[in-house]
Amino acid sequence: MPTLLTKEDILGLKDIATKEITVPDTIPAWGGMTLVIKQLTRGQQDAYLERQYGSTKMKQDGKAKNQEIGGMKIYGHDAWLVVRAVCVDASGILMFTDADIPKLNEKSGEAIGWIAAEIVKFSGMDGDAKVARGEITPEAQLEADIKN
Numbered sequence: 001m002p003t004l005l006t007k008e009d010i011l012g013l014k015d016i017a018t019k020e021i022t023v024p025d026t027i028p029a030w031g032g033m034t035l036v037i038k039q040l041t042r043g044q045q046d047a048y049l050e051r052q053y054g055s056t057k058m059k060q061d062g063k064a065k066n067q068e069i070g071g072m073k074i075y076g077h078d079a080w081l082v083v084r085a086v087c088v089d090a091s092g093i094l095m096f097t098d099a100d101i102p103k104l105n106e107k108s109g110e111a112i113g114w115i116a117a118e119i120v121k122f123s124g125m126d127g128d129a130k131v132a133r134g135e136i137t138p139e140a141q142l143e144a145d146i147k148n
Helices: 009-014 040-054 078-084 098-104 109-122 127-133 138-147
Strands: 019-021 034-038 056-060 067-071
Touching: 019 109, 034 109, 040 078, 078 098, 078 109
Parallel strands: none
Antiparallel strands: 019 034, 056 067
16 A cells, blocks of 8 residues: 655655756857756746736726726746756756846847756646647647646
8 A cells, every 4th residue: 555645745855856958059159068957846837837828917997998907027937947947056056046137138048048948848847838838728738738
């Protein structure tokens, strides 16, 4: 009979992995260099998806004619992901902070974009990113998730 996990077991698990990746030679100035990334936590995955999908809020002043629809800025994912998942080494200590985002945004879009895509893949979120980009429907992704 399998052992049931307890609350303490679940909360005590060290379940965020790191891995070394090598930037492809096709990316100028970065090609062949290595860095360490870590998986995003559940909370970071949720925040990333909210950044991807955005959120829409409607404000109404009591008169049907006067409505205001606002949304969330849904750009700037790549540097945000790099800050949350690029590590100094395999220990998982982060290399960057949010204060570094403007400087990361000045780096090669191809390089930062590739690193961000690797973080998304390593975190098991490929399908979620495809849905956010409109490449597949949420229903198709749910069906694929169920099959796996």
